[in-house]
Amino acid sequence: MAKQIEVSDLDAYYGSHKAIEGITMTIEPRSVTAFIGPSGCGKSTFLRTLNRMHEVIPGARVEGKIMLEDQDLYGTEVDPVSVRRTVGMVFQRPNPFPTMSIFDNVAAGLRLNGRVSRSETEGIVETSLKDANLWNEVKDRLNKPGSGLSGGQQQRLCIARAIAVSPAVLLMDEPCSALDPISTLAIEDLISKLKNDYTIVIVTHNMQQAARVSDRTAFFNLAGQGQPGKLVEMDETSKIFTNPTQKATEDYITGRFG
Numbered sequence: 001m002a003k004q005i006e007v008s009d010l011d012a013y014y015g016s017h018k019a020i021e022g023i024t025m026t027i028e029p030r031s032v033t034a035f036i037g038p039s040g041c042g043k044s045t046f047l048r049t050l051n052r053m054h055e056v057i058p059g060a061r062v063e064g065k066i067m068l069e070d071q072d073l074y075g076t077e078v079d080p081v082s083v084r085r086t087v088g089m090v091f092q093r094p095n096p097f098p099t100m101s102i103f104d105n106v107a108a109g110l111r112l113n114g115r116v117s118r119s120e121t122e123g124i125v126e127t128s129l130k131d132a133n134l135w136n137e138v139k140d141r142l143n144k145p146g147s148g149l150s151g152g153q154q155q156r157l158c159i160a161r162a163i164a165v166s167p168a169v170l171l172m173d174e175p176c177s178a179l180d181p182i183s184t185l186a187i188e189d190l191i192s193k194l195k196n197d198y199t200i201v202i203v204t205h206n207m208q209q210a211a212r213v214s215d216r217t218a219f220f221n222l223a224g225q226g227q228p229g230k231l232v233e234m235d236e237t238s239k240i241f242t243n244p245t246q247k248a249t250e251d252y253i254t255g256r257f258g
């Protein structure tokens with residue numbers, strides 16, 4: 001299921017403002033890649049280019065190339081909706097559909113995908129909730145609203161909803177920033193488990209979190225005020241946090257700026 005992503009010379013714009021420039025990197029399957037860097041350097045923008053969510057903002061566009069294995073994500077014949085199915089996303093604030101039950105939240109994407117039988121849907125909902133480490137907590141109240149769960153449970157529900165449609169990649173934009181430390185650890189454990197089946201990319205402001213959960217880390221920075229964000233370096237997480245090549249990376253991870 002997990003697939004490799006190959007990004008070549010990618011720029012992303014909001015109107016005439018170039019937010020990121022010249023990004024080239026390989027994101028490995030069955031591993032966790034963390035994006036770190038100071039506020040405004042374009043981490044979230046870049047993340048959203050990986051599933052064509054960037055372009056839903058009026059005036060936003062990209063230049064460059066992103067390959068998901070042998071598929072050119074920005075190829076003329078490619079349907080952005082199918083890209084978003086293959087490359088799922090989990091946001092900063094848990095966003096279950098508020099009026100839907102726990103069951104229906106997980107089944108929502110499946111139903112959009114077309115005809116799936118009731119028993120198939122039930123099976124996939126159960127497996128997705130189990131894979132999201134939530135099944136035991138909700139199995140007796142599947143028909144209750146998703147909004148009745150705790151923040152951490154809601155975030156795991158959103159992860160279950162994302163994995164129910166069998167994506168190849170999971171993008172996570174600061175998935176723990178609205179959660180307490182216990183719920184954060186539960187999500188981090190889950191990420192470590194899910195990486196066996198998916199390609200995972202996580203944006204995080206929390207350096208300890210990047211060090212705990214990721215295999216590889218990419219450090220982004222702004223070349224200057226009003227300049228686009230750039231990839232400074234990307235390497236094994238242990239190398240980035242102990243012996244980075246670039247001084248800007250060292251300054252950032254040691255808390256000298258950002």
Ligand SMILES: Nc1ncnc2c1ncn2[C@@H]1O[C@H](COP(=O)(O)OP(=O)(O)OP(=O)(O)O)[C@@H](O)[C@H]1O
Binds near residue numbers: 039041043
């Ligand atoms: N919807 C938008 N419209 C216009 N400009 C935007 C939009 N979203 C982001 N930007 C701009 O793009 C640049 C990169 O922002 P982005 O949110 O990607 O950075 P970030 O590194 O994720 O920041 P943070 O860590 O604060 O979330 C910034 O200059 C920001 O102001």
